[in-house]
Amino acid sequence: MPGDTTDTLGKGDVVSNESLANLLKEERRFAPPADLAAAANVTEAAYAQADADRLGFWAEQARRLTWATEPTETLDWTNPPFAKWFADGKLNVAYNCVDRHVEAGNGDRVAIHFEGEPGDSRSITYAELKDEVSKAANALTELGVEAGDRVAVYLPMIPEAVVAMLACARVGAAHSVVFGGFSADAVASRIQDADAKLVITADGGYRRGKPTALKPAIDEAVAKCPQVEHVLVVRRTGQDTAFSEGRDLWWHDVVGRQSADHTPQPFDAEHPLFILYTSGTTGKPKGILHTSGGYLTQAAYTHHAVFDLKPESDVYWCTADIGWVTGHSYIVYGPLANGATQVMYEGTPDTPHQGRFWEVVQKYGVTILYTAPTAIRTFMKWGDDIPAKFDLSSLRVLGSVGEPINPEAWIWYRKHIGGDRCPIVDTWWQTETGAMMISPLPGVTATKPGSAQRALPGISATVVDDEAHEVPNGGGGYLVLTEPWPSMLRTIWGDDQRFIDTYWSRFEGKYFAGDGAKKDDDGDIWLLGRVDDVMLVSGHNISTTEVESALVSHPSVAEAAVVGANDETTGQAIVAFVILRGSASETENLVADLRNHVGSTLGPIAKPKRILPVQELPKTRSGKIMRRLLRDVAENRAVGDVTTLADSSVMDLIQSKLPAASSED
Missing domain, CATH: 3.30.300.30 (ANL, C-terminal domain)
Structure with a gap:
């Protein structure tokens, strides 16, 4: 999913113009559908507005949220690279994702259509989600979790994962979600680094048609983490589960007995919302810290703009796992802040059959689909005939995330999933950026297969050479971000120096993303992958x-x-x-x-x-x-x-x- 960056990136790892001249000459262009463009949430005017007054633009997007105390200051950049956005404002992130929709009269709107891998399903309205999040928040309080504490979450793709994250946000505790498949050692290192006092897990989850245990990895990990006071366990599979008396508690017991009344407390915009560890393979885990007001502003705006979301009529589905940043920003925070109805799917795309994704699209009438190039290429390998068996006519916008998408996979996605009519938004961003940074807009951009194309309104991105000079159109080098953005990482948890060294030391005053890129003759950006994926032949x-x-x-x-x-x-x-x-x-x-x-x-x-x-x-x-x-x-x-x-x-x-x-x- 969105990029991890390496701690050391050599100075010689630049992408040369010789290689860029060889890049596939991609001439195909696809204009936005006329009906979508006519009613698009965001038009070409947004770029000019943001260029004229970038901070004013982001202040306007912040007003899409509900603040307990409206911010009067947009950006404090007096101590770069440490940014503060909307610093004098106060809000509660969970209130913005749940309560305000109920108060606006949309409590009966479905928030989550959950589809379990074994075929179980349930639909949860915003009113029901508010009650569940409130009960879970009361449970966290009963277990001694306070604002500023950290809570580790190690769950499968089930609604309780969303509830747990929002309950943490509601009480001001930062969650650290660890993908429910990492080893006990990987889990332990993340619990230790965040100094989490509570772990929320499940007995297991379903994957490829059978239950897989999660709790044993937590038992092994927590044995190395004496600061953990309790382990809260969701019963998902009904597997036999070892229980440590006094430490381990069933979710249905503790949460089930709580009141559904809970008054959310507002927190500073810069209050920590979550820590998410990037998937580095060596060294100490790298905990990316995101805070509340700026992150939610950009996650909500980009979800609204890039997918052209109409919450009254769209059914949205992001196929990512909650354990990755895509799941944080585009399953939990962005869609729910916007009052979206979305699908949440527990399993793999080939269980019980290779048409499972398209069966889900057909069942729920999914209109917006956000998935990864690796999944698209897998579907290509399985054959065109599989999606052809299903009614995919509800789809109107397709998204891609996680890595550059090959032009041929892009064309296949458009033709066989999008019926040759859906615009594709190829999104570039990272765990560190928190939200989308470069992407077409579906009602504005004439899309190019394989290109993320243009920085979104309010975002400043370019391509520079080895000496930090911006390259001309047709040239290539390194992708950098030249101005702070609301959802940017604030630091690496507990290690400010590593934050500076990793992201801000390569090019003075610029954020180095660790990706190679080129600009085409129109100035559009093509991502070339990690700079350490460049070969010298x-x-x-x-x-x-x-x-x-x-x-x-x-x-x-x-x-x-x-x-x-x-x-x-x-x-x-x-x-x-x-x-x-x-x-x-x-x-x-x-x-x-x-x-x-x-x-x-x-x-x-x-x-x-x-x-x-x-x-x-x-x-x-x-x-x-x-x-x-x-x-x-x-x-x-x-x-x-x-x-x-x-x-x-x-x-x-x-x-x-x-x-x-x-x-x-």
Whole structure:
């Protein structure tokens, strides 16, 4: 999901103009649908308004929220890079996400259509959600949780996860949500770093048709965390669950006995809302701190603008997990602040069958779908005939998040899911940015397959070279953010110096995102992936993204991952791992054809030295391809830590293929 950044990024990791000239020349353009453009929430005028008065623009967006004390100051940037937004304002985030909709007469509107993997479902109205959040807030108070405390949340994709997060916000405790699939050690390190006093978990969750236990990992983790006073356990699967007398409590007992009356207390706009740990693979966990007023302002505005949300009629579905920032901003805070009706799905896209997502779209009449390129490429691999069996005509806006999307996957998404009529908003942002930063607007932008295109109104982003000079159109280098934004991370929890060193030291006065990017001839931005995913082959910088896009543009390839492996002759050699489409079979001729296809698309320098067709790619549970592990395979090293993979057995299968892989001399 939205990017982790590395702690050290070398000065030589720039993306060269030589490589950028080779990027796929993408000429296809798709104008906004006329009916959507005519009634769009946000028009072209928003860019001019924000350019003329950026702070005034954000002050206006803040007024979309309900404040107990209206802010009079928009931005305090007197101590960069430590920003304060709306600092003299006070609000309660949970009130903004729940109570105010009930008070406005929308208590009967469905907030969440929950669809469990086993087929159980329930719909929760805003009035019901308010009662549940109030009861959970009273439960937190009974358990000694106070404003300023931290609460760890380790739950599956069930409504109680949303309730727990909002209950924390309601009482002013910062939540630290840990993805319900991380190891006990990973959970323990995050609980320790945040110094959480309460953990909220479940007996288990459902994944691929069977219950998977969560509580044992918490028991193991909490054994190393003596500051944890209680573990609150949601009964989801009914599995046998070990209980520690006095420490462990059932959610249905403690929350169930509470009153549904709870008066939310307003907190300062800069009061901590949550800590979210980025998925770094080494070193101390990096806890990204987000605060209340600025974060909610931008999460709500971008959800309203980028998806053109009409809360009275839209049914929205973000397929992310609550444990990632996409789930925080675009399942919990953005949609609920806007009074949206949304779908929440517990399981995987292939259970009980490969049409499960489209079955859910059809069942609920989903109008806005937000998913990841890795999911889209998986659907491509499964075949066009699967979505064709379902009625997807309710869809009107499609979104992509998590990594750059290959143009061919973008076109497939538009054609086979969007009926060749839905605009696609390809969104760039990160855990650290808190909310979307670069994206088309569905009623304004003529979209380009594979490009996030333009910074949103009120956001200042550009591409600079190694010396921090802005590159001209057609040039490439590093993506930077040049002005503070409301939802920006405030620091790394407990480590201000690491915050400065990681994000603000590479280019003075600018936030370095850690991503390579280019500007096309129109000035639109194309993301090239992490700067550490740039390969140096015979003196030429080649982006993994451009080679992957070239491979996926071949009709036999569903998905590709490319790495650079050390090579005595060329410095680095390009090694590609590809998943073939259903009907394609692996032959030496096909491998040669793929090599030549990349050569003719990007130039001979970009031809992979080795191409390995594989059944699956190593992915984290958030869907990111772990290229680090593929690099280990390509360089014949022992494979590193696989604990964050969704399926660690994938690596054994990939390694077993390596000796037989043909290599180009």
